[in-house]
Amino acid sequence: MSLVEVLVATTVMSVGITALAHLFVLAMAANVRARASTIATMLAQEKMEQLRADGDLAPSPAGALARDLAGYHDAADGGFVRRWSVEPLPADPDVLVLQVVVWRPPAREQVRLVSVLTPVAPRP
Numbered sequence: 001m002s003l004v005e006v007l008v009a010t011t012v013m014s015v016g017i018t019a020l021a022h023l024f025v026l027a028m029a030a031n032v033r034a035r036a037s038t039i040a041t042m043l044a045q046e047k048m049e050q051l052r053a054d055g056d057l058a059p060s061p062a063g064a065l066a067r068d069l070a071g072y073h074d075a076a077d078g079g080f081v082r083r084w085s086v087e088p089l090p091a092d093p094d095v096l097v098l099q100v101v102v103w104r105p106p107a108r109e110q111v112r113l114v115s116v117l118t119p120v121a122p123r124p
Contacts, residue, residue, distance in 0.1 A: 039078060040110075040111040041102075043080055048100050051084060051117075057098075059096070060084075060086045080102055081104070084099060084100045095117070099114050100112070100113045
């Protein structure tokens with residue numbers, strides 16, 4: 001009888017350890033994705049700050065986010081790709097819409113930041 005009890009206890013323990021190992025692997029994968037998302041967000045924010053600080057922004061050609069246009073994409077650190085566009089707001093051409101998209105190929109997950117840059121009124 002005690003041999004059967006040992007076999008049952010060993011089986012239960014093996015199933016429990018296997019489940020914990022699977023949870024450990026899932027947690028590691030989630031941490032890797034979260035790290036990549038955080039880095040992509042930081043890179044997008046950095047580019048957005050560069051664009052907002054540029055006092056001489058010109059509208060980008062149509063489709064700057066859709067394809068690699070010179071001056072509107074770069075390869076950031078860690079294999080990430082950044083694309084951005086600067087477009088006038090259709091309702092008010094003086095207002096610019098800034099968009100930055102960051103991802104790491106071959107992943108399909110992207111970080112996208114959009115900001116509106118309004119002209120500064122001169123002080124009296």
